[in-house]
Amino acid sequence: MAVDMNVFRGFAEQIGSLPQMAQPTDCPDGERVSRAKAVFAAKLDSAKATHLESCIHCGLCAEACQFYLQTKDPELTPIHKLDLLKRYYRREKAPLRFFHRFFEADISEADLEATQFLVYESCTECGRCGLVCPMGIDIASMVNVTRQGLAEAGLIPAGLRAVEQEQGGRGTVFGVGPEQLRAAIDDLRGRGYDVPIDKPKADILVLTSTIDILLFKDALEATVKVMNHLGVDWTLHSCAFEGANFGLLSGYEQVQKSASERITTQAIALGAKLVIVPECGHAYPALRWEGANEHGGALPFEVMAISEFLGNEIAAGRLQVEPIGRDKHVTYHDPCKVGRHGGVFREPRVVLDALGVDLDEMPCNQATNFCCGGGAGLFVMERAEPMRNAAFDLKREQVESTRADTVVTACGSCRVNLLAGAMRTEWDRGVESLVELVGNNLKQR
Ligand code: SF4
Ligand code: SF4
Incomplete structure (x- = not known):
């Protein structure tokens, strides 16, 4: 069903007003560099060091990146987005670091600020560059490490910071919390759907997202229809329904961990065998891999994107x-x-x-x-x-x-x-x- 474009415009306006809602960060200017460096020091393991040492300057990653292809701006060459991280590595961790210190200046606040545009506003961490790199350099994951450093230095762009602060503080995203979820469920129940919520035990925990509650309501409705059609034991949960993780997107690890943990804890309490992630791209890695990292090992339940679940159920003949x-x-x-x-x-x-x-x-x-x-x-x-x-x-x-x-x-x-x-x-x-x-x-x- 087509989206109501008036609702969509309202949503776009809400997004446009996010920068005004961002709170100042608690990072004094003098501490930005040291905070970013502390993150880089903690995150740069031997695998990442190998990646940073391996570039042969072939330029193939540039031809893979939509932003470079559309602008032809050499600044947007994917590997260039790791320059800050690489400089830190060369000066502080590389075997020849004492030599590099003669030739490469230390990181400054201005360098952090200049990198903001490269790793936030001109990289979607899509991973297309890493796919073509003959050296297998995983640029996207190191862009995320750079984001983590900048986040700790208080340099998350304002719009993204506003949402990260909201999720980290009140636990809501775009003002959507348990109350708004219940209102969406009441609406569905009013239209004849059976929508389980807060069951004490269930085989399947289904997540949704703010976007599906505010904007793409039909996606939530369709998910309910599918789950009921299958006749499985499932539930939504008011303590763990939001799949979106603005901690992961912003690089602010504390928020990323708490958002993942909330779901993991609830799924375990339910005895869920499966958690279904809604139509939200980053919600999938946020739970499946980052959630497992926070948990300290394999999650005791399976994680599937809804598209994956639908395909599997159809292939197995359970969903027609x-x-x-x-x-x-x-x-x-x-x-x-x-x-x-x-x-x-x-x-x-x-x-x-x-x-x-x-x-x-x-x-x-x-x-x-x-x-x-x-x-x-x-x-x-x-x-x-x-x-x-x-x-x-x-x-x-x-x-x-x-x-x-x-x-x-x-x-x-x-x-x-x-x-x-x-x-x-x-x-x-x-x-x-x-x-x-x-x-x-x-x-x-
Ligand atoms: S991960 Fe970033 S740099 Fe690499 S192709 Fe995607 S947008 Fe470009
Ligand atoms: S494709 Fe890989 S090796 Fe080639 S320039 Fe990019 S990062 Fe370096």
Whole structure:
């Protein structure tokens, strides 16, 4: 179902006002450098040091990055985004550090501030650069380490900082807490749905996200329809429903850990065997890998993105859908964190195949798919708008080279950026959610 564009505009305005809501940080100017260095010191292990030593300056990563491709700005070459981290490494940790100190200046506050744009507003941590690097350098993960250093130095961009502070302080995101979740559930119950919440025990804990409560309500409704259709033992939980993790996006580890732990603790208390992550790209790594790190080992439950769950259930014959038909022409946009990082490529295509739609893939699809441009929190960073627009324009070209009139995806942030681009450029292609397509076409029993 199409999103109400008036609601979407209201949401976009709310995002636009975030910088004014950001509180000043508690980091005095004189401490910024030492705080950032302390994080770099803690995070730079031998694997990362090897990555920082390995670049052969071939330039292939530049040709993989949507921001470089769209701007041709050499400053936006992916490996260049690690210059600050590399300088720290050379001066403080490298075997030849005493030699490097003669030639390379120490990190300054101005360097930290200059790096803000490179690692926040012009990198979505999409991982496409690492995919093509012949040396296997994982640039995206080290961009995140640099974000962690800047976060500790009080240099998270204002819009992103406002949301991180809200999630870290009140535990809400965009003002959505248990009360708003209950209101959304009451609305669904009023329309005849059985929506379990706060069950003491359940096999499956289903997460949702602020975006699905405020904006893409049909995605939450569709998830409820699917779970009830399957007849499984599931629940939402008012203490652990938010999949989005603005600690991970901002680099502020304390918030990232508490947001992950909240879910892990609740899932264990429920005795859940599975936690389903909603259509929110970064929610997947935030729980599946970062959550496991915080837990100190393998999680005692499985974590699946909703797109993965749907594909698996259809493939196993437990979930049946009515074919929509091949006169619906779609292409599929793989959210980077679920696809390239998580390897979930087959499952959404199993779903689209079962729905019988005409799937025409973009030239760059699955592992080589281009990011929508809004990932890693760019959609809430005011200064990132030119980058988001540039990435959208590239994505638009990719979509227009197919016969699709609809882009299907399984990430709310991707939908936000694609819809914002469509609104800005008066683009006529639709943007739809995978779970909504399933929820609206379940086989009647
Ligand atoms: S992770 Fe993505 S956005 Fe960031 S530098 Fe690499 S290709 Fe560019
Ligand atoms: S692709 Fe890898 S080796 Fe080549 S310039 Fe980029 S980071 Fe260096």
